[in-house]
Amino acid sequence: MVLGRDGNSLRVLHDGVERIAVLRGKAKRDGDVAVAGDRVRLDPDTLTEDVVGIDGVETRHSLLERQIPGGRGTRAVAANVDQVAVVTAAAEPAPLLQLIDRLLVVAEATEVPACVVVNKIDRGDPQVIRDHLVAAEYPVIAVSARTGEGMDLLRQTLAGKESVLTGASGVGKSSLLNALEPGLGLRIGEVSARAGRGTHTTVAATLIPIAMGGFVVDTPGFSEVGVWANDPAHLDECFPEFRPAVGNCKFGDCTHRTEPGCAVRALVESGAAPISRYESYLAIYAELKEQPREWE
Ligand code: GDP
Ligand code: ZN
Secondary structure, eight states: OEEEEETTEEEEEETTEEEEEEEOHHHHHTTOOOOBTOOEEEOGGGTTSSEEEEEEEOOOSOEEEEEOTTTOOEEEEEESOOEEEEEEESSSSOOOHHHHHHHHHHHHHTTOOEEEEEEOTTTSOTHHHHHHHTTTTOOEEEOOTTTOTTHHHHHHHHTTEEEEEEOOTTSSHHHHHHHHOTTSOOOTTHHHHHHTOTTOSSOOOEEEEOTTSEEEEEOTTGGGBSGGGSOGGGGGGGSGGGTTTTTOSSSTTOOSSSOTTOHHHHHHHHTSSOHHHHHHHHHHHHHHHHSOOTTO
16 A cells, blocks of 8 residues: 655555565556556565565556646555545634535545535534535534544444545545544644645655554645536536436527526525535636636
8 A cells, every 4th residue: 555655655554564665567668657546566576675576556446646747647645435425614713615615526526525524513513514515415523623522433343444634624524534644743733734734746645544544644735636527518517416407408509597497596595406506616617717727
């Protein structure tokens, strides 16, 4: 299991021991790429050496990729991610529904299951977020890193899986990780500080092993992953509660904004999908539409 990389050198976990490894032979010649979360085959003859050889990279079940600035294709960020946990605070800072939805859209576009963790329930009521997401059926886990409330459910949710923890700075991601893993000693604000760093072209994702089994992926710039290369025409499919209506609009290429006979708007008007989610759809649509893709 690859935990992280530093240039060409990879930190891998082998039999519970962390080793330094590099791609060799055919894997190197073929231009194979290994990132955090990849399972790699180690060359048994090199296990006694300081730097272990990697013969190959196993097939991935999921891959987070980022656009390379300048439209030069994509770069792998993390492999085999099982779930995305979007972290928000119930208060302090007030939840930004649109940011939560943007991160959920990234998870949908990457085809990775998502859940929402509402932290700081000692300071506010998570109900607003539950109401916002009930129709989309995302699990909502209400916790307080400070009081420990809800932390057992969070542990169960993360156990045995490789999870990306993402969300605005100040919502308590570092505090949650420290509460889960007292030995980690992350500085308050540390996760966000890394996540917000520069253009992210050199900062790679890192896996943090957790006691209940599994890993938390510390990935810089998750919000840039995947979706921003997507055509806004597919955005509707990234809102699970819209799906029953998608395809039933009067116009086949309906963007669900102002067109007559829009089944998605009808769904929202009927109350089956919250207006707050529809507002996020409109905002993200406008953003995707306005932002010319780099190669255009
Ligand atoms: P990050 O930027 O997402 O990593 O957030 P931090 O973990 O740095 O937390 C930001 C601030 O919120 C810090 O001052 C924490 O002490 C505080 N904080 C974190 N979790 C909780 C919580 O459950 N309740 C309260 N009241 N404050 C919290
Ligand atoms: Zn429509």
